[in-house]
Amino acid sequence: MSDVPENLRYTSDHEWLRLEDDGSVTVGITDHAQEALGELVYVELPESGSDLGAGDTCAVVESVKAASDVYSPLPGTVMATNESLAEQPELVNGNPYGEGWLVRLQPTDSSALESLLNAEAYTRFLAEAED
């Protein structure tokens, strides 16, 4: 069973979001996603300052098996990206909710966060997907 922390929001594309104290939102991929992808060998991240619409590709994660797009769950501006992943993409596998974060966004509309899945709903979503 994969790890689904309580305090985060989730998408059905297996991304997690955390609302920070300054109003920005940190985005990563879930434990389930990293497990399904396999060992990551390359992560492509957007330029800081770039504007993303909801559903735009905000990162590409490539494992030994395949490449996979990560979509921006919210519209916003890229505040920061996890530069450690250039040399250590495997951080996403080892700690997807911590050192393996991908992008920090300043959302143009953070109310959209409320409409995303909470931990319970995402856990249920995972269980249903397995059936």
Added chain:
Amino acid sequence: MSKRTPIYPRHESAGARLVDFGGWQMPLHYGSQMDEHHAVRRHAGVFDVSHMTVVDLAGDGARDFLRSLLANDVDKLRQPGRGLYGCMLNYKGGVIDDLIVYRTGQSAYRMVVNAATRDKDLAWIERHAAPLDVTVDERAEAIMLAVQGPKAMELAAPLLPSGLEQSAAALRNFACCEQDGWFVARTGYTGESGWELIIDDARAGLDFWDALLAAGVQPCGLGARDTLRLEAGLSLYGQDLDEDHSPLVSGLTWTVAWEPAERNFIGRAAIQSEQSAGPRLTLAGLLLEDRGIMRHGQRVFTAAGEGVVTSGGFAPTLGRSIALARVPADAAGHCEVEIRNAHRRATLVKPAFVRNGQVLVDLDS
């Protein structure tokens, strides 16, 4: 319902990630594909390759049959105990499959062909064998294991039946020996030294698997098998080889035995004309200079024209992406690969990146 090899219970109890491959449920990895890859480069690994198709051919017509069936010439196998790699072609010169054939007796041969191509291979073989004095016997029940890596033979030798140990240790590349239902060949698909073994008795095969693991040999899945063979520059049927391309445009001209000129193997006429005209394409290696990962199907732009990535991925030994690509025959130097709508720089190299633990390409080019 996909098929399971006799080793399957071990994959399951080891918690392997299982995938369907050519109708077989096979281990992709046992936890870390990267660790398995490095284990084979630095120490020793074992692969369950029992899904591969083993076909025994025997009879007075076996030699003539194989001299017609294969683009390489089994007459190079001057005595039993030798093997060679080659292609089985269709009449247009396209590759039906690549395979290894061993001479196991005066008029007896053993072929190992791919799992995913089993049905069409057997149909083709049986059709052409039918009028001749040759029996075709698929050894579907056999266990096939590949033990590979610098320490592989040293660790595996003491685990062989007594008597076989010495003859196996003495094998040269592509040579083979047999004893009591154990077949050992000095072959592999990783670029490292090692053996491929075919074991008739399932119990003996399982015990050997267990003994290898107890001796510290790393079980490895199809994931590591793919990255190891890509680094070694070895072709994968269905990606680098197919029925629409001849061995001449697939980096396998060396496996075609043109002499003697009177040997009329299937596909000869077609590839002979292609050879005279000069093959327009070749299979090159690509080393990515920019960041990113090259993948099968991506377009390649060279000064001599366009090509396509046939196999691509991340090379754990090199820490960057490499590929095999079918490109214009005179392409050389630098090129660009279209990766996810962006053009990335790559260098064309000889398609052998790593052999026997040594990096063969210049990473600073």
